[in-house]
Amino acid sequence: MDLNPTNPTKVVTRFAPSPTGFLHVGSIRTALYAYLWAKKHNGTFILRIEDTDKSREVPGSLEHLQESLRWLNINWDYGPDNPGTYGSCIQSERLAIYKKYAEGLINKGLAYADPYTEDELDSFRERAKIEKRPFLYRDHRPENPPAWDGTKPLRLKVKDVKRYTWNDAVRGELSAGEEMLDDLILIKSDGYPTYNFAHIIDDYEMGVTHVMRADEFISSQPKFLSIYDALGFTYPVFVTLPPIMREDRTKKLGKRDGAKDILDYRADGYLPEAMVNFLALIGWNPGTDQEIFSEAELIVAFDITKIQRAGAAFNKEKLLWMNKQHLLRKTPEQLVEYVTKALPDSTKKLPQYSIERLKKLVPNLIERIQVATDVKTASEAGEYDFAFTTPEYEINLLLWKNDTSLMQVKPRLEKAKELLANADFTSAETIKVSLWDYAEQVGKGEIFWPLRVCLSGKKQSPDPFTIAWIIGQVETIKRIKNAYDKIGE
RNA sequence: GGCCCUAUCGUCUAGUGGUUAGGACACAAGGUUUUCAUCCUUGAAGCCGGAGUUCGAUUCUCCGUAGGGUCACCA
Numbered sequence: 001m002d003l004n005p006t007n008p009t010k011v012v013t014r015f016a017p018s019p020t021g022f023l024h025v026g027s028i029r030t031a032l033y034a035y036l037w038a039k040k041h042n043g044t045f046i047l048r049i050e051d052t053d054k055s056r057e058v059p060g061s062l063e064h065l066q067e068s069l070r071w072l073n074i075n076w077d078y079g080p081d082n083p084g085t086y087g088s089c090i091q092s093e094r095l096a097i098y099k100k101y102a103e104g105l106i107n108k109g110l111a112y113a114d115p116y117t118e119d120e121l122d123s124f125r126e127r128a129k130i131e132k133r134p135f136l137y138r139d140h141r142p143e144n145p146p147a148w149d150g151t152k153p154l155r156l157k158v159k160d161v162k163r164y165t166w167n168d169a170v171r172g173e174l175s176a177g178e179e180m181l182d183d184l185i186l187i188k189s190d191g192y193p194t195y196n197f198a199h200i201i202d203d204y205e206m207g208v209t210h211v212m213r214a215d216e217f218i219s220s221q222p223k224f225l226s227i228y229d230a231l232g233f234t235y236p237v238f239v240t241l242p243p244i245m246r247e248d249r250t251k252k253l254g255k256r257d258g259a260k261d262i263l264d265y266r267a268d269g270y271l272p273e274a275m276v277n278f279l280a281l282i283g284w285n286p287g288t289d290q291e292i293f294s295e296a297e298l299i300v301a302f303d304i305t306k307i308q309r310a311g312a313a314f315n316k317e318k319l320l321w322m323n324k325q326h327l328l329r330k331t332p333e334q335l336v337e338y339v340t341k342a343l344p345d346s347t348k349k350l351p352q353y354s355i356e357r358l359k360k361l362v363p364n365l366i367e368r369i370q371v372a373t374d375v376k377t378a379s380e381a382g383e384y385d386f387a388f389t390t391p392e393y394e395i396n397l398l399l400w401k402n403d404t405s406l407m408q409v410k411p412r413l414e415k416a417k418e419l420l421a422n423a424d425f426t427s428a429e430t431i432k433v434s435l436w437d438y439a440e441q442v443g444k445g446e447i448f449w450p451l452r453v454c455l456s457g458k459k460q461s462p463d464p465f466t467i468a469w470i471i472g473q474v475e476t477i478k479r480i481k482n483a484y485d486k487i488g489e
Numbered sequence: 490g491g492c493c494c495u496a497u498c499g500u501c502u503a504g505u506g507g508u509u510a511g512g513a514c515a516c517a518a519g520g521u522u523u524u525c526a527u528c529c530u531u532g533a534a535g536c537c538g539g540a541g542u543u544c545g546a547u548u549c550u551c552c553g554u555a556g557g558g559u560c561a562c563c564a
Contacts, residue, residue, distance in 0.1 A: 018564050053563055118562080134491055134560075153562050176493060180560085188562040195564045219493050219559040242495080243557070249500085252557065281513095285502055289512050308502080310495050311557065318501065318514045367527045383525095400523070439523090448523040460525035 011043030012207045015069075015076075016199060018050045019061040023068045024259035025314060026214065026244045026252075029279040033241060034212045035074045036280070036302040046206055047079035049090040050199065052192040068262045072272045073295060078206075086206055091198050098193040101201050101231060102154055102186055110230045111186060113148040114155050116140070138183045154187040156197075156230060164222040169210075169239045170307045171218075180222040200224060204233050210304070212239040215311075216252070239304050242283045243311040253314055269342055269372020274323040282315075283308045292325050320370040327366060335362050342372035347379045350388035352475070360470040361387045364462045383461075387470050390479060391457025395486050400449040406487045409450045412442060416451050417480040425473045428465040435465075454483035 015031035017023060023031075038045040047069065051057055062080065069076070078084040088094055105111035116124075121137075128135035138158060148154050158181050165175040186197040193201075203211060217224075218240060228235055243252040253259045265275055277293050285308070286293075286301040293301065330338065336355075339362050347353065361384060368383075369375050378384065385391065398409050415438060423434035439447045452464040455476065461467065468476040 016564090020564080050564065056563065114562085121562095132490075171494075174493080180492065185562055190562075192562090194562070199564085214558090215494060216558055217564095221493090240494090245557080247500090249556080282501065287503070289503080291501095291513060312502085313500060315500050315514070321514055364526085368525080443523090445523040450523090452523065456524095458524085462526080463523080 010207075010209070011038055011041035012046065012209050013038040013043065013212060014046035014048050014203070014206065014208050015074075016048040016050050016202075017065055018053065018056070019058060019065065020053075020056045021058045021061050021255060022261035022263065023065050024253065024255060024262060025279060026254070026259065028068065028072065028074075028262050028275075029244060029283065030212060030214060030241055031069060031074050032072070032276060032279055033239075033284070033302070033304075033307070034210070035076075036299055037210060037212070037239075037304060038077075039299045040302055043209075044077045044207075045075075046086075046208070047076035047089060048202060048206070049080050049092075050195060051090060051092045052188075052195065052198055054092075054190070054192065064263070071263065071266055072276050074276075091202065092192070094198075094202070095191065095193070097205065098187065098198055098201055102148075102193075102197075105156070105186070105230055106148060106154075108230075110157050110159065111148075111154050112142070112145040112157055113152040114185070115142050115146055115152065134179055136179070136182050138181075141183060150187075150191055151189060153185045153189050155183040156186055156227060158183055158226050160226070160229065164225050166221060166225060166235065166238065169237050169304050170242075171215075171240050171309060174218060174221070174240075176219065176222045180219065181226055182223065184223050186227075196220070196223060197227060200227050200231065200233065203236060204231070208236055210237045210239055212241060212304075214241050214243055216243070239307070242308050244282060245311045245313045247314050247316065249313045252311065269338070269375070270319070270323050271326045274319070274326040277326065278319045278322045282312045292322075292329075324370040327370075332359070332363065335366055338372065339365060339375055342375035342379075343384075344376055344379050347384060347388065350385065352390075352471070353388040357387050357470055364466055364470075383458075386456040386458065386461055386467055390475075390482065391455070393453065393457035397453050397457075397459065398450040398483060398487075400445050403446075410484045410487050412447050413450055413454065413480050413484050416447055417477055417484075420468065420473065420476055420480070423473070425469060425476075428463070428469040431468050432465040450483070451480070455479050 013034035015034050017027060017031075035045045037043070047066070049062060051062075066080070076082075078086060079089050083089045087097075102111060124137075124140055125135045137155070138161070141157070146152065161178045161181055163175060163177050164181070165173060168174050184196055185194050187193050202208075221238070225235070245251065246253050246257065251257065262275070266272070273295060276295055276298070280293065280298050280302070281291065284302065284306055286303075287306055290297075290301075327335065327338070336359050340358065343358075365375065365378075365384065369378065395406065398406060398413075400409070403409060416435060419434050419438060420431070424430040435447065435451075448464055452461060452467065453459075455464055455467040455471070456462070471479070
């Protein structure tokens with residue numbers, strides 16, 4: 001907690017992706033936790049780009065990942081666009097810094113150039129495999145390594161080959177044996193540092209107090225610690241996050257096996273606050289029954305001591321439910337905008353389409369969907385057509401339960417029309433009131449079913465009062481008239 | 490395979506040396522309702538196994554088992 005050289009009380013966290021493609025829910029959750037923890041303490045959250053493997057770099061991914069974070073309102077105080085006093089938050093622009101530390105290690109006799117060719121290394125590995133023992137580079141450490149001229153990899157000379165024990169804010173005391181320690185590469189032959197070396201230097205230089213990352217790094221931790229020791233750095237607080245598992249729980253969620261680009265969820269219409277809420281709760285919980293959180297509430301409630309140790313499966317059903325919960329907290333205006341975006345052109349081109357009707361439809365529509373793609377699907381299936389076009393339907397659909405003849409239905413519709421012609425159309429409720437007494441006399445189904453059918457043209461739809469309110473008095477009367485005109489004589 | 494991590498309903502999880510093991514999603518039933526959806530009520534569903542410690546373990550310890558991770562000039 002007291003590692004920031006400039007301000008010992010300030011919490012500094014970072015998210016450090018490599019620009020090798022998109023961000024999926026796993027990486028986003030790591031970013032989110034780091035962000036929440038920093039904001040909770042009025043600290044600093046840094047976005048650092050770890051682009052030290054130029055061969056894996058994917059063009060455009062730098063912009064893409066920034067857009068992903070911005071969508072979710074995970075805003076960095078310093079980043080590639082705003083490096084502050086750090087000089088740069090992009091590792092490829094910090095090579096001089098790594099070189100300085102590398103030379104420091106060489107001078108202390110703690111780093112040396114690796115003289116072997118790749119083939120030689122491969123043969124070492126192979127031999128180790130045949131002899132069924134783990135391969136360790138330090139078993140082959142050259143006695144008189146050449147001077148480092150930048151064309152050969154630079155390796156750490158591990159001094160204390162020992163069992164490392166360290167503390168983790170989530171897992172408690174962790175340890176690993178000396179077989180996990182090796183002379184790992186600090187600077188590659190192309191001049192770029194490895195992740196192992198660069199992230200430690202950057203974290204130190206940037207005053208990072210809490211290092212949050214997924215548990216796949218636990219096994220590398222002794223190696224990292226040996227680098228901290230060689231450089232003389234004190235350790236930050238390590239916060240190991242549990243993995244997010246695939247829905248089938250067979251393995252950790254990863255790009256290779258189907259993890260989606262987080263921005264695909266945006267395209268599907270998931271609300272950013274729902275996604276943030278969902279991800280916050282997968283691997284962490286507040287210890288209360290509260291499940292729906294705004295971002296501000298998350299910042300207050302979040303606590304690294306309540307981060308889960310075991311991996312958790314990604315659950316799409318719960319995400320959908322979460323999205324619905326956040327939709328229900330939107331204003332009517334926001335919902336209209338949300339639905340308008342999702343509505344396909346085929347619906348918007350219907351003859352009676354208007355913003356006024358859409359506004360009336362939306363509250364009812366929202367009840368029936370969880371996410372924007374549902375709007376699209378339902379719309380394409382014609383579920384909202386009743387609001388925007390006079391329906392076509394099979395005439396016998398007007399028959400209710402015990403009705404045997406359309407002639408039984410006709411007088412009821414005529415009476416409904418008469419009542420509606422004098423009804424108060426200010427709300428679905430007032431429309432309902434105008435029909436209620438009559439409906440209680442003849443039977444509710446006897447009137448409401450055919451009325452609803454002639455207004456919607458469908459077996460299933462919102463109730464007739466709502467439809468009547470949406471389409472208005474004139475259209476309502478017209479549709480009823482259409483029905484009994486069709487019935488004939 | 491070596492090393493490391495993890496283990497409460499199907500899933501996300503709360504929780505405790507003595508609890509009717511709590512909540513949420515999903516599921517089922519019932520209710521409301523002209524239909525669908527919403528909503529309400531109820532239900533089914535869990536402490537991985539075996540030893541040990543203890544008057545008593547889901548909880549503490551050990552050993553299994555299972556799952557995951559990792560063993561790069563990737564991060």
